[in-house]
Amino acid sequence: MMKHIYTSLDIGSDTIKIVVCELHQNKLNLLAASSFKSKGIKKGLITDVELATESIKGALLKVEEMLGIKIKKVITSVPSFNAEYSIIKGNVRINNEEGIVTSNDIIKSLEIAAKTQPYSLREMVTILPIDYTVDDKAFIKDPKGMKCSSLGCRAVLVTTPKKNVYSVIGLLENIGVEVVDITLNNIGDLHSFNNKAFEDKVGAIINIGSEVTDVSLYNKSILVKSSIVNMGGKNIDNDISYMYKVDIPTAMNLKLKFALAHKKNASVNDIIEVKSAYDANLKINQFELSEVVMSRLEEILNEAKKEINLLTSRKIDYIIITGGTSNMPGIEYIVRDVFGDNANIGNVKMLGIRDNIYSSCIGNIVHFISKLKLKEQDYSMISDNEVYQMTAVNSRKLSASDSTLGKIFGFFFSE
Numbered sequence: 001m002m003k004h005i006y007t008s009l010d011i012g013s014d015t016i017k018i019v020v021c022e023l024h025q026n027k028l029n030l031l032a033a034s035s036f037k038s039k040g041i042k043k044g045l046i047t048d049v050e051l052a053t054e055s056i057k058g059a060l061l062k063v064e065e066m067l068g069i070k071i072k073k074v075i076t077s078v079p080s081f082n083a084e085y086s087i088i089k090g091n092v093r094i095n096n097e098e099g100i101v102t103s104n105d106i107i108k109s110l111e112i113a114a115k116t117q118p119y120s121l122r123e124m125v126t127i128l129p130i131d132y133t134v135d136d137k138a139f140i141k142d143p144k145g146m147k148c149s150s151l152g153c154r155a156v157l158v159t160t161p162k163k164n165v166y167s168v169i170g171l172l173e174n175i176g177v178e179v180v181d182i183t184l185n186n187i188g189d190l191h192s193f194n195n196k197a198f199e200d201k202v203g204a205i206i207n208i209g210s211e212v213t214d215v216s217l218y219n220k221s222i223l224v225k226s227s228i229v230n231m232g233g234k235n236i237d238n239d240i241s242y243m244y245k246v247d248i249p250t251a252m253n254l255k256l257k258f259a260l261a262h263k264k265n266a267s268v269n270d271i272i273e274v275k276s277a278y279d280a281n282l283k284i285n286q287f288e289l290s291e292v293v294m295s296r297l298e299e300i301l302n303e304a305k306k307e308i309n310l311l312t313s314r315k316i317d318y319i320i321i322t323g324g325t326s327n328m329p330g331i332e333y334i335v336r337d338v339f340g341d342n343a344n345i346g347n348v349k350m351l352g353i354r355d356n357i358y359s360s361c362i363g364n365i366v367h368f369i370s371k372l373k374l375k376e377q378d379y380s381m382i383s384d385n386e387v388y389q390m391t392a393v394n395s396r397k398l399s400a401s402d403s404t405l406g407k408i409f410g411f412f413f414s415e
Contacts (some may be wrong), residue, residue, distance in 0.1 A: 005031065005382040006368060007063075008361045009076040010185060011052075011168065013041050014210030014233065014324070016059040018074075019353070019361040020067065023369060028362075031390075033353045034062040043211045043230070044079040046167045053171055060177070067390050073178045073381040075368050077185045077360060078125065079164045080214060085224050086159070088113040088127075091152040101134065101143045101151055103376040109153040122159040123166070125182055126367075128222050129374075130154040156222055158184065180381060181368050186216035186226050188363030191370075193320050193346050194221055201317035205346075206304045207360070208323035210234050213300055215307040225311045229303045233325045236296045243292050244284060245276045258286060259293045261331035266290035294334060297325070301338040322346035324357040 004023040010016065015035040021028045036059035040051025060071050090113025092105055110127050132143040133152035143151060169179045189205045198221050207214040213229040233255075240251035240259075254274065260266045270286040301321075308316060319339050321331070326345050335343050346356050353362075372379055382390070 002378060002380055002384070003382070003387045004378075004380050005387070006365045007071055007074045007381055008188075008364045008368075009056075009059075009074045009172075010188075010358075010361045010364070011041060011044070011046075011056065011077065012038060012210060012357075013043055013212075014038060015357065016055055017358055017361045018059050018063045018071075019358055019365065020063060020071075021350075021362075021365055028350065028365065030350055030352045032063045032066040033358060033361075034059060034066070035357060036062055043081075044209075045081065045164075046171060049171060053175060056171065057175055060175075069382065069386045069390050071177065073180045074172065075181045075183060075364050076168055076172065076179055077188065077364060078160060078168050078182050080160065080184045080186060080226055081164060081228065083125070083158060083160045083184060083226055084122070085226075086117050086157045087130075088117050088155050088157045089152065090114075090116065090155075091133075091150060094149055094151055099147050099149060101146050101148060103144060103374060105151050106132070106144065106153070107375060109151050110155055113153055113155055114157055117157050119157070119159045121162070123162045123164070125158040125160055125165070125184055126187065126371075128156040128158065128187070130156065130220070130222055156224060158187075158223070160184075181371070183364050183367060184223075184226075185360035185364070186214055187223055187367055188360035188365075189214075189216065189320075189322055189346075190218055190221065190223060191363035191366040192348060192359040193322070193363075198318065202312065202314050203318035203320070204308050204311075204316055205320045205322060206301070208232055208300060208321065208325040210324070213304055213323070215304045215311070217308065217311045227307045227311060229300060229307060231296075231300045231303065233323075235300070236293055236325070239292050239296050240289065244274075244282060244289075245278065246274060246282070247277050250274055254284065254289060255293060255328075258284075258289060259328070260286065260290040261297055261325075261328040262294050262333035262337075263287055263290045264333050265330055290330070293328070297331070297334055298338065301334065305338060317342065319343035320346045322356045322359045324355075326356045 007020045009018050016038045017035045020032040038055040040048030046052045090109045092109045132140045134140050134143050134146050134148040172179055203218050205216045209232045211232045211234050213232050215227050217225040237251045241248050258272050266287040268285050268287040271283050274282050276282050321335055332345055348359050
């Protein structure tokens with residue numbers, strides 16, 4: 001029986017994230033996950049091919065050592081800079097003898113819809129189905145198995161500049177990794193946090209990255225618009241570095257291990273000692289440090305709020321904050337200050353990687369699986385022989401009772 005295993009790659013400016021999961025009985029089991037410091041990547045774009053290649057190889061090696069096999073195929077995100085979202089429509093006749101809509105008919109209607117929108121200077125990332133029309137019945141979510149003579153579709157065509165796509169694919173192919181599918185991280189973020197309560201609502205997801213913050217708008221769980229705020233976690237690091245005259249690694253360490261995102265629960269009596277860039281001993285209290293962090297975070301979130309208002313004039317039903325910075329303690333207070341009660345911090349549900357830096361990576365696997373289901377395809381990125389190698393390697397690390405695939409690290413995830 002085929003094991004359904006998928007690898008997702010997120011090439012970020014600060015870290016490269018990789019997640020490997022097995023789909024078993026409609027649940028995702030975590031097999032491996034890692035993050036690796038990235039170089040040669042700025043604001044999500046590859047600026048130095050050699051350094052970026054070195055970083056991606058390092059990230060792959062970490063996962064390969066965990067699993068005991070080579071990673072040969074991946075789903076990868078591509079930069080969302082200048083992404084465009086266009087509503088498209090297509091229609092096909094149902095010609096089979098039974099007059100029953102099949103997955104092939106659905107795919108054909110989407111392909112026809114895509115051809116109605118010229119994008120020769122851009123590259124198609126994906127098509128996001130909105131709904132279908134079965135003869136005279138509109139707004140059908142899943143027409144498969146229905147009887148009709150005509151099938152229509154509405155969808156969102158997602159495109160980006162060609163360089164966003166080919167720079168990533170070319171780099172991965174040069175190191176021997178096949179790109180099975182491409183996506184945008186804001187598509188993955190929705191799939192990480194989506195639930196049925198969002199199906200008839202308008203919402204936004206704010207992903208605070210290292211150098212940029214992605215702001216994405218969703219209508220009925222479909223990505224419809226996005227924009228970028230040119231600030232992120234590194235701006236906080238720079239502020240700390242400037243205020244206390246410390247180097248960037250020290251500033252990052254202070255942010256991650258000592259600061260709070262909001263001064264509400266910070267203590268003036270909680271002190272940490274560090275060396276300044278001039279080798280002087282510094283005593284920094286948590287309250288003052290948290291004020292520095294809070295000031296920049298407030299600016300980032302207010303800029304994101306402005307972008308949401310530019311993207312739509314409609315009432316926003318929900319806002320989710322994700323990205324590495326959203327893991328900071330106390331961030332829920334500043335989010336509430338800026339957005340009120342309809343905003344929440346994202347919560348990655350996969351045990352073993354309860355860290356929002358992986359939200360896009362995990363969601364991109366869920367999105368890929370949804371496309372396989374639409375096409376009724378049975379597919380895995382890892383062969384049966386590689387599965388055998390992986391199980392054999394990891395069985396030496398665990399007791400016999402725990403060595404079955406899908407329990408390699410004892411983690412599971414339920415959608």
